[in-house]
Amino acid sequence: MAAHSVSSVDSAAAGSTEGSASRARASRPVTAPARRNRRGSRAERLAPLVFLAPAVLIIAGLRLWPLVLGINFSFTGDGALNGLVVGFANYLTLFGDPLFLSALRNVGLLVLLLPVAVAIPGLLATFIFLKVPGHRLYRGVYFFPAVLSPVIVGAIFNLLLAFDGPLNALLGGLGLGPVDWLGDPDVAIFAVVGVHVWATFGMALVVFLAGFATLDSSLLDAARTDGASLPQTIWHVVVPSLSRTIQFVFVTTMIGMLTSMFGLVYVMTSGGPEGSTYLPEYYVWIQQGQMNQPALASAASTMLFLIMLVVGLAQIGVLRRAGKED
Template sequence: MDPVPRRATRRRNAERLAPYVLVAPAVLVVVVLRLYPLVLGVNFSFTGDGDSDGTAVGLDNYVTLMGDPLFVGALRNVGLLVALLPVAVAIPGLLATFIYLRVPGHRIFRSVYFFPAVLSPVIVGAIFTLLLAFDGPLNALLGSVGLGPVDWLGDPDVAIFMVVGVHVWATFGMALVVFLAGFATLDTSLLDAARIDGAALPRIIWHVIVPGLSRTIQFVFVTTMIGMLTSMFGLLYVMTSGGPGGATYLPEYYIWIQQGQLNRPALASAAATVLFLVMVVVGLLQVSVLRRSGRED
């Protein structure tokens, strides 16, 4: 056999295998550090705690969760987070739009907006706990203009909104960077045509920028949702510790309480499994709705 075709065949085979070889380490890390622990956690959720440790108990842990007012309240708060998600995405999206359109001072705003993202959640929580205290500076400012003090972190109807608001403030810088990267793929000729036609800024945003950034918006929606459901523990722990009366409980805080304080790892695994399923379902629904609206536009 001619050695030249043989070398060409080996080269083609190597080129076909190259992508798989390059991806293999990342896939291995995901399987070993993500998927395998996930499977173990789901399996562990069907076992018991305490005297029944390691014993199969079927769906008992899930029945216990559904009968626990704290966990039910945590799921209710998840619904609130999903309802507030468009606001959490719209804020960095609008700010990125203004920066992209080069409003005066846009370079300074780019740095200022990203700064909170580098702060530790514990530091952010400590700062806002002082600001929002009943005798803190915010209530002092309200008192100076004749408005009564508000128990920002002690009122069950207000506390969860404060924690979510602080989380959005502390994390929207990352979404802002993603939006700015998405603007690099936007067709500038469409913006120029809209300006020439005299379109107002709201119409430019709705009819040009939003359709052009549909994939970026989908990505930010999903990542922001995941961040809300899995990255608020530090703020909750410092600002409210789940209170008042469990009003600011979220599944991740409930999981920590069951695992870290009450030593009920199987129940915590069941709660983690429910949280994972909620994220998957909500994420798929969001992507489906956004894709459908993108096709309609």
């Protein structure tokens, strides 16, 4: 009985000692290593923001702020009304201008031709990835036009597509007759877009090849084992596996068509014939550089931005939906 009492006293004393020790630890100030760990975790959380800050500031200062200023300027007048708020008058002028309406129709045409502009580098990248004979040579040849200046490309094709040029001479030899590639309003825009696709698909080709580097080769092996044809392999294996890459190429190609064809249009057609090759960016340059109407040009630039935003978001939505269905 005495022994039991002694053990109880010892247990109580031990519990009291542990409680005192825990209270002492709780009241003890935070040590230097603990403070360093807290500082380290806070620094780790802030590090990505610090690295992103320069890029965000550059984009905000050189892209977003000028965009806001341009949108604001589009609601002011030109000439005698310079600096005065005119509301939506510039936008009403745009939609009453046949040249701007022609530019909008050409934007719709570009959207319709976009799948072709993406499919061409996609198919060529597929052939290179499958290592068709001469694929190393083709890789360099296909990319070569991308390093040429649009002015040089336009000058070359002005000679090739002239009414008395070599292409019409070839067609004449085949009995097909000459085509006024750059003088026919129904043909000129297709000629300019075709030259643009030829001159720029090398960059999309590089992006597709980078996407193929992430493709699981076992899927291709399984398709070959199951006896799938090349079109079936492309549609059921390659396209679903490269859905992200295809989305990126679609958006960047569309942006390139809307914002990078000024050089070709200026050199090849100057917006003609009859305004049939006008695009929004060329219209902006005409209003700003030749007509001295910066407010109207700002309104056209704002419309171009909205067009790219809507078309880009629509493309991403459609491609994502198609990817989920696959």
